[in-house]
Amino acid sequence: MKRMKPNYADNYGILKNVEYTSKVTHRIHKSVKKACEEGKLALTIGGDHSIAIGTVSGSLAVYKERLGVIWVDAHGDINTPESTSSGNLHGCPVAFLSGLGGSKVPPFTNWLNPTFDLSRIVYIGLRDLDGPEKKILRDNNIKAFSMHEVDRWGIGRVLDAAIEYLYATAPPPPPSSEKQHQNDDGVVTCPIHLSFDVDALDPSVAPATGTPVRGGLSFREGHYIMETLHQTGSLVAVDITEVNPALGNHLERETTISVGCSLVRSVLGEGLLY
Numbered sequence: 001m002k003r004m005k006p007n008y009a010d011n012y013g014i015l016k017n018v019e020y021t022s023k024v025t026h027r028i029h030k031s032v033k034k035a036c037e038e039g040k041l042a043l044t045i046g047g048d049h050s051i052a053i054g055t056v057s058g059s060l061a062v063y064k065e066r067l068g069v070i071w072v073d074a075h076g077d078i079n080t081p082e083s084t085s086s087g088n089l090h091g092c093p094v095a096f097l098s099g100l101g102g103s104k105v106p107p108f109t110n111w112l113n114p115t116f117d118l119s120r121i122v123y124i125g126l127r128d129l130d131g132p133e134k135k136i137l138r139d140n141n142i143k144a145f146s147m148h149e150v151d152r153w154g155i156g157r158v159l160d161a162a163i164e165y166l167y168a169t170a171p172p173p174p175p176s177s178e179k180q181h182q183n184d185d186g187v188v189t190c191p192i193h194l195s196f197d198v199d200a201l202d203p204s205v206a207p208a209t210g211t212p213v214r215g216g217l218s219f220r221e222g223h224y225i226m227e228t229l230h231q232t233g234s235l236v237a238v239d240i241t242e243v244n245p246a247l248g249n250h251l252e253r254e255t256t257i258s259v260g261c262s263l264v265r266s267v268l269g270e271g272l273l274y
C-alpha cells in the first residue's frame, strides 16, 4: 500500500489552538524582550502556562545562554507534539522552547527560535508527570526537585540548591563584566527567569486553576520562593500563570486571585524586613 506523506494535520493535529497561541505568545515574546532590553523586570500574569513560550524566549533573546529558569509547577509541561495525550499547549512549553523531539511546529516556526538548553532549567514542586515526561527528564538529565524533595529537605535547602546550580553551571560572563555579575558574597551569579504556575501550590491554597493536584506547596512555601528570589537580585523575569477565575465557586476564585496578587507583591520584596 502506498504510504501517505505526513502532512500538517497528521503531525500536529492533536495540538489545540496552535494558531491562536502562536499569535499571542509572539506578542508576549516581543514585550518581554523589550522589557529585558531596557533592564526592567518583565512581569507577566497569565493565562495558561503556554504563555511561557513567549516569556522565556523573550528573556532568552536578551540574556542568551547565561539565563537560568526556575520552573515552579506541579507538572513538567515538557510534552512534545508526539508525547502529549491531551493536546493542550500548556503541557508543552518547555519542549517548544528547546525544540525537543519534533516540537518545531508551524506557525511558531515563523518566529520562535527554539534554542533553550535544558541544562538551564530547574523544576520545583513536581508531582504529576506523564510517563513520557518522566523519560524526557531522565534522558536529558534535567535538574528537578519534586514535592518529595521539598518534604525531605525543606523549601529552603531546595531553593538554595536550585539557585546554586544555575549560578555554578552558567557559562562565564565576559571577563570585562565579571565584577558586575558578582553578588555581595563574591559569587558569580546569572540572570534568573521565574516561571511560577499556581498549581504548584496546594489546591487548598490556589483552587481556581485548570489542573489542580493534591499535595502541593503551602502558602508560605510559595511566598518563601518569591522572597528568596527577590533577595538574590538576579531576577529578570517573572511569570505567574494558571490563575483561572472562570473556574470554581466565588470563594475559590477570590482565594486564588488573592494568592496570585500576594505572590506578585512578595516577589517585589513585600514581607521582607531588609
Ligand SMILES: NC(=[NH2+])NCCC[C@H](N)C(=O)O
Binding pocket: 048, 049, 050, 075, 077, 079, 084, 085, 086, 087, 088, 090, 091, 092, 129, 130, 197, 199, 210, 211, 242
Ligand atoms: N500548565 C499546566 N496546567 N499543565 C498541565 C499539563 C497536564 C498534562 N501533563 C498535559 O500535558 O496535558
